[in-house]
Amino acid sequence: MTTVLVNGEPTELATSLTVRQLLERLELQGRRVAIEHNGDILPRSRYDDTRLAEGDRFEIIIAVGGG
Amino acid sequence: MNDPLIIAGKTYSSRLLVGTGKYKDFAETREAVDAAGAEIVTVAIRRTNIGQHPGEQSLLDVLPPSRYTLLPNTAGCYTAEDAVRTLRLARELLDGHPLVKLEVLGDPSNLYPNMPETLKAAETLVKEGFDVMVYCSDDPIQAKRLEEIGCVAVMPLASIIGSGMGILNPWNLRLIIDNAKVPVLVDAGVGTASDAAIAMELGCDAVLMNSAIAHARQPVLMASAMKHAVLAGREAYLAGRMPRKLYSAESSSPTSGMIAPARGG
Numbered sequence: 001m002t003t004v005l006v007n008g009e010p011t012e013l014a015t016s017l018t019v020r021q022l023l024e025r026l027e028l029q030g031r032r033v034a035i036e037h038n039g040d041i042l043p044r045s046r047y048d049d050t051r052l053a054e055g056d057r058f059e060i061i062i063a064v065g066g067g
Numbered sequence: 068m069n070d071p072l073i074i075a076g077k078t079y080s081s082r083l084l085v086g087t088g089k090y091k092d093f094a095e096t097r098e099a100v101d102a103a104g105a106e107i108v109t110v111a112i113r114r115t116n117i118g119q120h121p122g123e124q125s126l127l128d129v130l131p132p133s134r135y136t137l138l139p140n141t142a143g144c145y146t147a148e149d150a151v152r153t154l155r156l157a158r159e160l161l162d163g164h165p166l167v168k169l170e171v172l173g174d175p176s177n178l179y180p181n182m183p184e185t186l187k188a189a190e191t192l193v194k195e196g197f198d199v200m201v202y203c204s205d206d207p208i209q210a211k212r213l214e215e216i217g218c219v220a221v222m223p224l225a226s227i228i229g230s231g232m233g234i235l236n237p238w239n240l241r242l243i244i245d246n247a248k249v250p251v252l253v254d255a256g257v258g259t260a261s262d263a264a265i266a267m268e269l270g271c272d273a274v275l276m277n278s279a280i281a282h283a284r285q286p287v288l289m290a291s292a293m294k295h296a297v298l299a300g301r302e303a304y305l306a307g308r309m310p311r312k313l314y315s316a317e318s319s320s321p322t323s324g325m326i327a328p329a330r331g332g
Binding site: 007008009011026027032033034035043059062064065066067 | 086087088089090096109110111112113114115117118125126127137139140142152155156157159160161228229276277278281
């Protein structure tokens with residue numbers, strides 16, 4: 001197991017997980033999101049080959065109402 | 068009348084841009100956007116609520132990017148760094164779509180823009196290939212500087228965000244409009260339809276608003292009012308108003324051919 005930060009929340013997950021599997025765990029599969037991984041944009045094409053590592057920081061964002 | 072608005076080389080028929088915040092639900096948001104006839108709608112970028120309401124409808128289901136031009140904003144950002152970071156995420160979210168609204172705020176009590184940070188963010192974003200529509204103070208020098216940096220539209224405030232105070236400094240707006248080669252949009256401060264008409268009569272290319280519609284007692288009806296106000300203001304601007312003539316009374320009816328005045332006695 002490893003601890004990563006997802007939107008600022010410490011989250012316990014298996015190290016072998018890919019980012020795509022992370023999204024499934026969070027019930028966000030199929031949702032339109034964008035992800036920042038340790039401060040850099042993680043393109044969608046990289047969700048399958050990026051694996052979680054100890055201390056990783058993820059920001060997962062969506063569009064919401066705003067002016 | 069064929070009078071398109073052109074922003075970053077793309078043509079729009081509506082000169083009313085609307086925000087999507089503060090509505091009671093997504094259905095009302097969509098209804099108001101459609102009543103406004105808006106093609107460009109602003110959205111905010113926020114963290115997902117992890118573990119809450121999976122399967123819930125999202126804003127982009129209601130306002131699909133295939134039908135609307137989404138304009139992600141940086142509302143709530145107080146530094147150039149945060150604003151740039153937010154818009155990089157937005158571009159990824161919207162599959163590389165480069166049109167964005169930059170706003171960097173300076174003071175949470177009045178949401179006045181922080182111009183030094185705005186200029187800094189604009190420089191970075193333009194270098195990274197974004198088409199930047201930029202919220203700014205109504206200072207003609209700052210607006211010109213943003214244009215020189217390469218912003219595709221400058222969007223001065225008419226009054227403070229969410230205040231509904233209307234067009235408080237029309238002369239500054241005129242200075243900005245007269246100096247600009249890119250579209251000028253009034254962004255923030257519109258309270259009711261006449262404010263939008265005044266902005267357009269001054270020569271603004273378009274108006275962007277959110278609270279004036281969302282906080283009206285009947286948002287969808289106000290959205291329609293704003294659509295008409297922007298159209299009326301634009302047509303009045305193109306038509307060219309009559310000169311103001313204080314103390315030079317001139318009747319619209321002929322002055323000759325009056326019937327003989329009645330004579331008493």
